[in-house]
Amino acid sequence: MIDIQCNCEKGHAWPTHQCLAYGACDVITQGLCTCINALPDDGQFCQPITVLQAEVELEVELEVELELNITDLEALEVFRSLLVHYSLPLVLSPTVNITHISITTGPPSVYEFLTAIELNTTNVTVIEQLRTILANISYPFTINSNIQLSQVNITTGPPSVYEFLTAIELNTTNVTVIEQLRTILANISYPFTINSNIQLSQVNITTVCYPYSAGFQCTCEDQYHWSCDKCHLYGSCDNITDAINIPQSTPAD
Numbered sequence: 001m002i003d004i005q006c007n008c009e010k011g012h013a014w015p016t017h018q019c020l021a022y023g024a025c026d027v028i029t030q031g032l033c034t035c036i037n038a039l040p041d042d043g044q045f046c047q048p049i050t051v052l053q054a055e056v057e058l059e060v061e062l063e064v065e066l067e068l069n070i071t072d073l074e075a076l077e078v079f080r081s082l083l084v085h086y087s088l089p090l091v092l093s094p095t096v097n098i099t100h101i102s103i104t105t106g107p108p109s110v111y112e113f114l115t116a117i118e119l120n121t122t123n124v125t126v127i128e129q130l131r132t133i134l135a136n137i138s139y140p141f142t143i144n145s146n147i148q149l150s151q152v153n154i155t156t157g158p159p160s161v162y163e164f165l166t167a168i169e170l171n172t173t174n175v176t177v178i179e180q181l182r183t184i185l186a187n188i189s190y191p192f193t194i195n196s197n198i199q200l201s202q203v204n205i206t207t208v209c210y211p212y213s214a215g216f217q218c219t220c221e222d223q224y225h226w227s228c229d230k231c232h233l234y235g236s237c238d239n240i241t242d243a244i245n246i247p248q249s250t251p252a253d
Helices: 016-022 049-056 073-085 124-135 175-186 228-234
Strands: 090-093 096-098 207-212 215-220
Touching: 016 090, 016 096
Parallel strands: none
Antiparallel strands: 090 096, 207 215
């Protein structure tokens, strides 16, 4: 096959559709070229530039918008790929060609992320406040035009720890029982686990009251004592020294 180039003489040129259809072998200026890479099938020859310029002035450029309904995002990506690799301008007829095709609007790419956020705090109240805030958020929660939170959960957190000071009153007339209790408590290793939720951090006998004459005497165990107001209110049965004393009766409270 022999390659042919058709050159126009001075004052003549090829019209735009011929330059695009057969490929210009020189620069296209104002829609005209003076050389193409084939002999036109319709037998047309170079035309006077003055005539072609008058025709060029009549050319109309149109911007056409097409709405394409696709529910398959994969098909949309294939369409994008075709447009990128398509050679333009695209000649539809001797008088119509497409110079540019682009997708201007389409569904955004949606990505889902599972994000873990570690919150370091020693304040249990902060965690409870965070739980309350998250429980009252309506989902999905819009942060901006590109980001939405579909759900936020606290997956791991410190258990709620509560400390209680509990007083237990033991009624017995057998002094031996009290001594046995002292021995048992002295031999326990603390903290003492009752179950997965409850631990005893310490157990102490603080006060022992027993009948004496017409009433009771309440003595404090080691490291415990009565306050001065109790000693004066109920009467001390030993010397008041540094507020350590023994009331002669059981306090009403």
